[in-house]
Amino acid sequence: MTDPDDSQAALAGPGHSVRNSMIDSERAYRLGPDAVEWMEKGKKDSLRYADISAVNLITYAGTGATIGQAKITSRQGGSFKIRSHHYKGLAQFENRRQTYAPFIRELLGRVARASPDAKFTSGNSAFMIMWLVVAAMMAVLAVVVVMISYQTGDLPLMAIFILLVGGPLAIREVMKGGTKTFDPLDPPERLL
Template sequence: MGELQHRVRNAIVDRERIWLLEPDALGWRDDKGRQGRMPYADIASLQLIDYASFDGRIYQCAVQRRSGSGVKIRSHSYVSLGRFEDRLATYAPFIRELAGRVADANPEAEFIAGSTGLWIVWTVVGLLAIVMLGFFFASFGAGGPSVNGTIMVVVILLVGGPIIWRQLKYGKAKSFDPRAVPPELIGDA
């Protein structure tokens, strides 16, 4: 068995898995006795993303095999509808060590931080927010904004603005060094 473990249930439809760093493979098992392994040399890419939730930021590592199949390992474990348990204490060291082992076993593996697809979605959200603000300011010429409109704009600016800005600034896909995983990519900042 590996020295590092991470136990997590990704979603309501998943079982809790124990992820293991074995000498030559990423291994896992669940409470039904099912298990699997993915040799480090067979891993084509690790993609690290994070996203906002009601519990703060959730971090995710998508592990892709050369064959195209893959798995996702998250920092927070599903407990019940809308409730997740923070497991960053085991996630961050686990992913840091996994990245190093994959790099050693497969020098051609890709190590990606962020997601261009999610970045595009956030760009569209940002543009929609700008359009909504434009309508808000245009309403001053037509008798002024309503109370609901004003509340909506304040919420967009105070809550949505920083989230949108962060995602646009840092969310686009880029490479990272697997032997020095930036702490902000795994919630270890």
């Protein structure tokens, strides 16, 4: 005999389970007929698609991977984040993009249909400004490296290593730009 909850879950669509950080508990998300639902520490909660006012998708550099994140904002002003990578322990993350991408893609479509005035954005202006500051610091470090090399004849290897690794990362993040809108029915693959 089939459990009614199991058949309902099968009809609901993709699910995703994730622990965002050390201070969070694991949340199991699923898409219900009219709401995104989750269970955390044995307690169920939900947010109706029609009550979602905004979804912001970003990607950022994580430990050995690019992490995807969706920030869901309700009309009442509350928000929560769903990430693509599951926190397992100190500096240990498990890539769960195989469930994150289809879950977020389907969630976007359901929100777009139920809440036509919702805002769908990608990027984060604060992240871009932070990476712009990092890029500027890299430029100053590059000038210092050249001056030290010219005056002493020595190459500061650690500074060169930081420039070679951090420079391209900072430039890549700055090039993403600030906040932009996207079509929720055709979200950019790079954000999933």
